[in-house]
Amino acid sequence: MTFHWDVLVKYLPDLLEGLRLTLMLTALGMTVAATLGLAVAIARLLKIPVVSQAAAFYVFFFRNTPLLVQLFFLFYVLPEAGVVIDPLPIGVLSLGTYYGAYTAEAYRGGFKAVPREQWETGTSLRFSTLQVLTLVIIPQAVRPVVPVLGNYVISMFKESALLSTITIYELFGTARLLSSLTWEYVTLFTAVAVLYFCISYPSSIAVRRLERRLRWA
């Protein structure tokens, strides 16, 4: 059995529909990850007792265990705990918490790069800690981190294929379902791989360009 163009033409609309869901999941997941990561990084920066240690452990644990098992854990445990939600929010939550650990580390690097004088200047202008943080530090810390976040968006886009294991029919899930029905594994899996590549490769070039522009700006 080989690649069948007619099969591709027939199922392409379904695959594109799956791609749309993949992109949506990635956007939502990254929103969670970027927000959570920033909160975690700030907690560690301010050295809030207990919270800071918990944040450090969260980052270390989530970065060093597989996303697949984290996903299964949330998928099977949340309903068991009485929180019955459907797979979509669980998928977004899982992507968000996994990549949140990575973005937290990226932000931490960004915070480290802001010179101490910026804090001192802010304080001497009688800014409160919150004001220094939101008006002075965060804008400077986040800027160099943007390309790193961009790379995580691309990773998340590719890795979101894992959500097919919890009955979410995103791009890869759609291909798995359709190929198990039609036995057209060659056509559908190849098409899906090409679709992922067509989005992630240009995106990674765009991120590289952004990185270069930020460096020289």
Place this chain on the structure above:
Amino acid sequence: MSPELAFAIETVLEAAFVTVLVTVSSGALGVIVAIIGGSARISPYRSVRIVAGVYVEFFRGTSVLVQMFWLFFVLPMVGITLPAWLAGTIALSLNFGAYGSEIVRGAIESIPQGQWDAATALGLGGFRRMRLVVLPQALPIILPSLVNNLVDLLKACSLLSLITVSDLTQAGQILIETRMVTIAGGYALILVCYFILALPVVELGRRTERWFGRHLTEREQTA
């Protein structure tokens, strides 16, 4: 010890062994792929560069899961049937190798032109120049990054369970199905197992980084 507990421990240990074995073997294979791939990307031959470039970009542009499923489901359709563990190991090696190729390429490109010229002046040809002069200097840059990528490889091994390999993730599912542990307990147990396996790799990464960092500065001082 009750027979149930003995069964549970045996299942988890055996599965952990499979996970470690696959991580180590695909890591070793991946390093070889990375050195070949990284060198090929800066080859003087255009065709070699293009092939290597397509390989690296394609494997970096799609996820391991898609690659693994492709090898596991598509190859049998064209008459090549691989056992699940082999298809998984190949996918992991090629994926690890693609990321590794970029590390190797970056490191090789960071070696000053003078080193290449000096090697040529000493009459060393392409392969020997690479092996005796360029790679030994690139290694301190390559190794720490590769070890750091090893954690990702270990985590990616969890995907083997999806193509029917009895790895750690599947062991957890067996324990859950046999009602030995609750669902929450089973997955929590597996998460902790992966975490424990990752700890020495993380530590090794830190040490190689420190060791090579010190080594580099020492050499720069004596130079």
